[in-house]
Amino acid sequence: MRYEELTIEGRNAVLEAFRAGKTIDKVFLLDGCQDGPIRTILREAKKVDTIVNFVKKERLDQMSETGKHQGVIAYAAAYEYGTVDEMLEAAEKKGEAPFLILLDNIEDPHNLGSIIRTANQVGAHGVIIPKRRAVGLTATVAKASAGAINYTPVAKVTNLVRTMEELKEKGMWFVCGDMGGESMYSLDLTGPMGVVIGNEGDGVSRLVKENCDFVASIPMFGDIDSLNASVAMGVLSYEIVRQRLNKAGK
Incomplete structure (x- = not known):
């Protein structure tokens, strides 16, 4: 890149x-x-x-x-885009179940950069963004990723729902973060998993949400009812990491 x-x-x-x-x-x-x-x-x-x-x-x-x-x-683009196939190949080479981050119309470049940075730390094999109504790989995104953009591929797809359907055929499951879902602690998120995060204002769009296998809520105890998109992605992703480590007995 x-x-x-x-x-x-x-x-x-x-x-x-x-x-x-x-x-x-x-x-x-x-x-x-x-x-x-x-x-x-x-x-x-x-x-x-x-x-x-x-x-x-x-x-x-x-x-x-x-x-x-x-x-x-x-x-x-400030950086070249990767492909979804490359992400699946990377998972296979490492002998790991695929772990992907899908973003539904994230428009803030700082959020996208933070998400790429966290995706790298949680061991995700890549980040998938839609072509329209979303920020691309700008210089601001690259800077906010703190170098992670060099290691974690980002793919740009025309239709997020179609991409999810194709990945489901390959055995992947999808969990989206949403206030109305089940507690993330009560879900089994150990398989080949895609984490879906919605945009800063509207959350995950209806069609994308309908294509998710799990809708997970993050417990909140404060006075406001939402988290920043990149923080929500990090919290949900680390719950997947925790469950995978437990399953592997680590």
């Missing part, structure tokens, strides 16, 4: 980034512009399923760092 230039401006620069195979998370194009170079960029973006946003000139002017965007600005 390596750092990439983050904001790319101008038609030639963006086109070259696509053709060089850089991971582009999002492209912003001037709304209504249909000339040749813009159409070519649009075609390249569609080939790799990059999110395209058509925006007004004022928005591009606000986003621009150079003042020379020529109607196009792209956001490149």
Whole structure:
């Protein structure tokens, strides 16, 4: 994994980034512009399923760092993404049951960075994020991960529910954190497990929650009724670690 230039401006620069195979998370194009170079960029973006946003000139002017965007600005990932298959292969190589973290629309880069850091410490084999309505691997995320981004792969998927269904076919189970669930201490979370954490405001979305095998609540004794997303992920993940160690007699 390596750092990439983050904001790319101008038609030639963006086109070259696509053709060089850089991971582009999002492209912003001037709304209504249909000339040749813009159409070519649009075609390249569609080939790799990059999110395209058509925006007004004022928005591009606000986003621009150079003042020379020529109607196009792209956001490149700070780090390269991994794949779900690589995560499963890593678990198999280590002789461990797969342990994955799935994030349902986490939008705060500091939370994502903290989650990657904790995922590394709990021995998770990777983190899965959705392509839309979620933060990608920005420089802020990389910094907040405190180096863990170099060791714990992050995969970006088009559809979280479909990915869960495919993983279920391979024997995985899923637990999501939710206030209305059973106490995490009363659940058996020792098998091949995916921990699902919802976004900072709305929690886990209905469709994702319906695809979870367990809904776990974290006991709370204070005056407010929720935890930060990265803290909830850490607490639930360490309960899985505890149960796995107990089962192994360690």
